[in-house]
Amino acid sequence: MHTSAVEDYLKAVCEIGRTEETVTTSALAARLDVSPASVTGMVKKLAVMKLVTYERYYGVALTNAGRRIAIEVIRHHRLVETYLHEALGVPWDEVHAEAEKWEHVLSEDVEARMDEALGHPTNDPHGAPIPTPTLELVEPDWPPLARMDAGTKAVVAEVSDDDPELLRYVGGLGLYPGTALEVISSAPYSDGPVTVRVLDGDQRGAEHAVGHRAAAHLFVRDVK
């Protein structure tokens, strides 16, 4: 087995790689809240372990072995989030913190049982896709709400899961994965709020001004 730190680094490489072309030392340092020097040290260790390839001054990339571990951890994380939410009623803004701990101790057997009990869910409570048991993972890159033009109809696809306050805010607006909405007004490339009308759920019909930061972390898919 690997240490939690190793798993956290691999997960971070995978997650940063989702949006960035190259995974840099400083990006990892920022995400993991450690110094760049620490990252260099750990990354060299991971390279020796053949979990990443590492080119000085360029960046890091996962090897197949490393990717397997990263996706395994992500699967654990998202499955646990889903389980806590669905089976135990843990609010969606709390599941992330708990899953951060559980992801490192979950056995494959219990993982499979949770998956079964939930009916093989495909997405966690924040909309993120759960990797398959065979560790396939396709992460679509939905556009953020912040970039939608006025008049667009869209459905909430995913909300960033790492900021509980953001989640409580967004949840308070009635915006969850699957919720349909219409963009009333938007200020593209500025940092103003996006006004939306909620078309679904318990806030159906309500109009809300969604702050820019939230709109940048709330991803939607277009509706034709």
Place this chain on the structure above:
Amino acid sequence: MHTSAVEDYLKAVCEIGRTEETVTTSALAARLDVSPASVTGMVKKLAVMKLVTYERYYGVALTNAGRRIAIEVIRHHRLVETYLHEALGVPWDEVHAEAEKWEHVLSEDVEARMDEALGHPTNDPHGAPIPTPTLELVEPDWPPLARMDAGTKAVVAEVSDDDPELLRYVGGLGLYPGTALEVISSAPYSDGPVTVRVLDGDQRGAEHAVGHRAAAHLFVRDVK
């Protein structure tokens, strides 16, 4: 928070104290599978933390603060075992190993939700009592099957949970907490097997010779 090692030591002190008058260095060393010198070192640390009282060459005892932590960990452990067994169908010989990991990462919130979901169970799958939310714990000391005389009728109360093989063996004989049985023959103070007739469950009517080691780890309560 405390480290896993600290929690493990406190739990071990609590569990040894259940049967032994004094908790010795060597008993802890044996249970935790470390050298006696290591135990002395850690115990001194725990004493500084005011989690145990410690008298050189005599033994260790939990303080109230230490006992609270120990019982909290035991509550986590047994609740998780019960949850895994009841809610996820994990076999009773596997729950212990998983709970050993989970007990250190379970939040109070999720603990309460598991307790609720299970309807506030009082005993884990091996029959051991689950401490209450207010951390009260009474551990009755049932006699082992090995000490029952021929002709006695009894009900299985508890089975030691730390040896999966033993649990599979005992389970294979149809002996679970709550199972009624009658002692057919017994060799007191020797190490021969105890022959029992199962009066309950899927092996009802069957007669089994229970090996001495198993009979020493299987505890029963008398039936008048």
Place this chain on the structure above:
DNA sequence: GTTAATTTTTAGTCTTCCCTAAAACAACTG
């Protein structure tokens, strides 16, 4: 009651793991 055997403690080391600050270095920018 002395000696012998057993436990326990001291004392000193080691390993693992991860982190940091500061200096040196490479790569881009204009």
Place this chain on the structure above:
DNA sequence: CAGTTGTTTTAGGGAAGACTAAAAATTAAC
């Protein structure tokens, strides 16, 4: 090419936990 930015190296630290070997205290044996 000179400066800025980001990265790596160097050098070091410290927490956590465990170990060995030898000394000390306790207990048991004669």
